[in-house]
Amino acid sequence: MSRMADDTKFVLWLLLLNCSSLCMGSDPDVQCLKTLKQSVIDPNGILKSSWIFDNNTAGFICKFKGVECWHPDENRVLTLRLSCFGLQGQFPQGLQNCTSMTGLDLSCNSFSGPIPSDISVQVPFLTFLDLSYNSFSGQIPGIISNMTYLEALNLQYNQLSGQIPWQFNLFTRLQTFNVADNQLSGPIPCALANFSSSNFAGNQGLCGLPLDDCAGTRKQKLRLHRINDESSIGAASGFVVGFVVAFYFPRLFVFAQRLHPYFFRIR
Missing domain, CATH: 1.20.5 (Single alpha-helices involved in coiled-coils or other helix-helix interfaces)
Structure with a gap:
């Protein structure tokens, strides 16, 4: 019943966003992409050559490389797929203005620094988040568990340290999870025990199912x-x-x- 109620709320939220975009326009999404472009280093010039903002026609941002829109005639971002663009710098800024975005893929770049502690506030409605194959460091924010629609979370091959947050036991929709090849330690939350051991490999300090028992338990x-x-x-x-x-x-x-x-x- 709770899952059905959540789905209903999600549909209502999408309808509300659609109404808002028709009545008020979608300038926030344009500002979202402008801020993102300015906040990252783009050595390959992919964003520079593709993300041109001298156009005011409806849906013009939908033609940007890596941008998927809800509708081709609306400046409303559905998904950002920026994998392997060669981007550098810290976690992109401005994403809170892409208010109807449900997917974010920043994998295979050279991003570094921490994952924002307020990431669930910036992008609360994501169904998938892929930050794999970067150089993100620091601890995994437990607040990610507030992203209640999240179905896929990939943090593989970074420099993340500390424990996997116990709050990850609260995920109810997560179907894909990977934190392999980091510097994590401590016990794996029980709710993640059903994922393959390969999804936790490369973290010498991790223990508990599906890996070996923790030292205290042994x-x-x-x-x-x-x-x-x-x-x-x-x-x-x-x-x-x-x-x-x-x-x-x-x-x-x-x-x-x-x-x-x-x-x-x-x-």
């Missing part, structure tokens, strides 16, 4: 195993000793049985 299991072994050995030794005594010294048991009532009366 020590606890070894301790319990040792206690069980010692208990089993003690029980077996007691049985053997009792059997030997009973077999070779049967009179001791007879004598003990005769004294038992006497001891009982004295107590």
Whole structure:
């Protein structure tokens, strides 16, 4: 029921955006791309040659390389696919103005620095986010879990450190997840245990399913195993000793049985 309610809210949100764009225009999306272009380094000149803003016709930004629009006659960004453009610098700015964007692919570039701590505020309605094969560093913001429509998150091959946020247990739609080849450590959130171990490979400090148990868990299991072994050995030794005594010294048991009532009366 909650999933159906979320889907309904998502559809209503899209309808509201559509109405807003018809009534008020879509200048924010144009400003979004202008700010993005200015905030990144473009050594290959891909954005410089393709993203030309001297046009005021409806849908002109939809012809920009890497830009997908909701409709070709509306300046309303649906998805940004900027993979392998050779872009450099920190995480692009201005994305909060692409208010109806549902997909962002910045993979295979040379972006560096942290992932913004307010990324879920900037792009709250993403269904997929691909930041793989860059040089992003620092910790993974736990606030990413607030992106409730996210179905695919790829952070592979960066320089991310620290733990995978425990808040990632809150994801309900995530179908694709990859943090391989980073510098992550600590336990993997339980909700991610069903993903392949290859999606966590290359992080020497990561532990827990689907990888090996964490050190504390291993020590606890070894301790319990040792206690069980010692208990089993003690029980077996007691049985053997009792059997030997009973077999070779049967009179001791007879004598003990005769004294038992006497001891009982004295107590």
